[in-house]
Amino acid sequence: MGPLTVAIKSIFRRLGQEIVVPPPTSHRTISLGARYAPELVCMPFKVTLGNMIEGLERGADTVAMATSHGNCRLGFYWPAQEIILKDLGFQFEMIPINYDRPLEFVGEFRRFGGGKGWKDVLPAFMFGIRKLLALEELEVLCMETRPRERESGLTTRLFRKWQAAVDNAPDSSTLKQVRQQARKGFLEARAESRExxxxxxxxxxxxxxxxxxxxxxxxxxxxxxxxxxxxxxxxxxxxxxxxxxxxxxxxxxxxxxxxxxxxxxxxxxxxxxxxxxxxxxxxxxxxxxxxxxxxxxxxxxxxxxxxxxxxxxxxxxxxxxxxxxxxxxxxxxxxxxxxxxxxxxxxxxxxxxxxxxxxxxxxxxxxxxxxxxxxxxxxxx
Ligand code: SF4
Incomplete structure (x- = not known):
């Protein structure tokens, strides 16, 4: 889901876990999900099912899936997806992460943390969230810059560059520097004459x-x-x-x-x-x-x-x-x-x-x- 991959990857790597990142959502992902999902279920169910299949094909043995108490179908995603995937013959553990319950939400990361305590889990979690916020700021900068860009395609090139820098940032101070440089870079990419x-x-x-x-x-x-x-x-x-x-x-x-x-x-x-x-x-x-x-x-x-x-x-x-x-x-x-x-x-x-x-x-x-x-x-x- 958007830049979430980078944040989640960062959290689990800090907790010493191996991460299997599914390939970016593609036509194949959507076709796979649509083939095995109930026909009238909403599209995110199908896409995430396709993502799970592609992650399991790459060797994942655990799947973490967001869930909520809301009044729509999201709460039913993970049990239905678990049944479908197990029927398809995949062996794995499904872990629902409920973001309606703040403590439980952060606590779920302890389950993956290989026995790590709160003193490791909380900083890893907060650093992952900082990366997520940094990537979303880059998206905002893109939305403001693209209609004003002084050269066609410049915004997209800058986004890719700074996205990789955020992904690779090893600590908070590097991340802060990357954010400052990115803001400056995007401002310089704007033409004053274009509105x-x-x-x-x-x-x-x-x-x-x-x-x-x-x-x-x-x-x-x-x-x-x-x-x-x-x-x-x-x-x-x-x-x-x-x-x-x-x-x-x-x-x-x-x-x-x-x-x-x-x-x-x-x-x-x-x-x-x-x-x-x-x-x-x-x-x-x-x-x-x-x-x-x-x-x-x-x-x-x-x-x-x-x-x-x-x-x-x-x-x-x-x-x-x-x-x-x-x-x-x-x-x-x-x-x-x-x-x-x-x-x-x-x-x-x-x-x-x-x-x-x-x-x-x-x-x-x-x-x-x-x-x-x-x-x-x-x-x-
Ligand atoms: S809001 Fe609920 S019903 Fe709508 S697509 Fe998302 S999960 Fe499905």
């Missing part, structure tokens, strides 16, 4: 957002079209939030859930509500559009999608739902993205022409079909 054509916020299902080999390199594609993007989900932040170290992130999360309340009666019960709240936040933060990325049969995000057109109308922001499954093809995704970017760029131009002509935002909202808000429809209070 993004639009700003898009990406919301939706966490796995699809974080794994570029599954989301068809969405961030890179948009960046190459001159769009600055921002992702609402970061794995590093969510781990830090799970271990209760990120109060600001927790407050933002709670606020997003509150914002979604007019659209969902029981917002706490559905992670898709977060996507609704984050879309409303995107309006306040002047984004030009929102992309809702989701696996085709994802339960929480299908719920979010069902009310997203109303959120879009009420708040006057274009939203592109982007369901992806193993049958999606790159050409189709690119065409939809190009059409969406065209739409929001023209909308932005129209709005600024109206502002210049003094007709105001109200007319522009009407031109794009903005009706009364849900609160207005339901009546005050």
């Amino acid at each position: 993004p054509v639009a700003r898009i916020r990406i919301v939706g299902e966490a796995y699809m957002m974080a794994e570029p080999n599954v989301n068809f390199h969405l961030q890179q594609k948009l960046g190459d079209m001159g769009v600055e993007t921002e992702r609402s989900y970061w794995l590093g932040k969510s781990v830090v939030r799970a271990i209760r170290l990120d109060r600001k992130g927790r407050r933002e999360h709670e606020k997003a859930i509150r914002d979604a309340t007019p659209y969902m009666r029981y917002p706490d019960l559905c992670t898709g509500c977060q996507s609704i709240g984050e879309t409303i936040q995107a309006v306040r933060r002047n984004f030009d559009g929102v992309i809702l990325i989701m696996p085709f049969t994802c339960m929480p995000e299908v719920l979010a999608q069902s009310v997203m057109h109303r959120v879009s109308e009420d708040h006057g922001i274009p939203v592109l739902p982007l369901p992806i499954d193993e049958h999606s093809d790159e050409g189709g995704i690119s065409t939809r993205l190009e059409a969406f970017v065209d739409l929001i760029v023209r909308r932005k131009q129209l709005k600024s022409r109206e502002a210049l002509a003094g007709t105001g935002a109200a007319h522009s909202a009407r031109a794009f079909g903005r009706g009364p808000t849900t609160t207005e429809r339901l009546g005050a209070g």
Whole structure:
């Protein structure tokens, strides 16, 4: 899942364990997972099943799988995957890691740690998390730099260079230096004369957002079209939030859930509500559009999608739902993205022409079909 491999590799190596890294997710990985998974299960199940098969083929004897108490299918992934893989004849131990329970979560790493105690496990864990946060910062720098890059392809080259430097950093002080140099390098890669054509916020299902080999390199594609993007989900932040170290992130999360309340009666019960709240936040933060990325049969995000057109109308922001499954093809995704970017760029131009002509935002909202808000429809209070 995105840069998680580097972090997990670092933690286990520090604990003296041998790590078998499966090959990066490819067409073969997805085909393998889709072949042995139940047909209608969500896509991350299929992809991670394919990753497990490829890791076991390389000789792994233990599989660690994230799980949660959430109200979607993630909690069922590991037992179902264990049954499927054992039916296929693989011999291994499956270890679920529950990131809803902070102490248990960190404690699970002790089980792999070859008898190491907390004094070894905690620093190894924190160093792995620092690497994860560093890699995610590199992704943010890419999202800001790519639409402004002074030479085509420079952002991608810088990303690869600094990604390898983070992976190889042996200690925290080297990691700190790498982060500082990377920030400087990305700033220097920007051309002062270039500004993004639009700003898009990406919301939706966490796995699809974080794994570029599954989301068809969405961030890179948009960046190459001159769009600055921002992702609402970061794995590093969510781990830090799970271990209760990120109060600001927790407050933002709670606020997003509150914002979604007019659209969902029981917002706490559905992670898709977060996507609704984050879309409303995107309006306040002047984004030009929102992309809702989701696996085709994802339960929480299908719920979010069902009310997203109303959120879009009420708040006057274009939203592109982007369901992806193993049958999606790159050409189709690119065409939809190009059409969406065209739409929001023209909308932005129209709005600024109206502002210049003094007709105001109200007319522009009407031109794009903005009706009364849900609160207005339901009546005050
Ligand atoms: S959030 Fe959606 S895709 Fe992810 S595990 Fe749950 S149901 Fe599946």
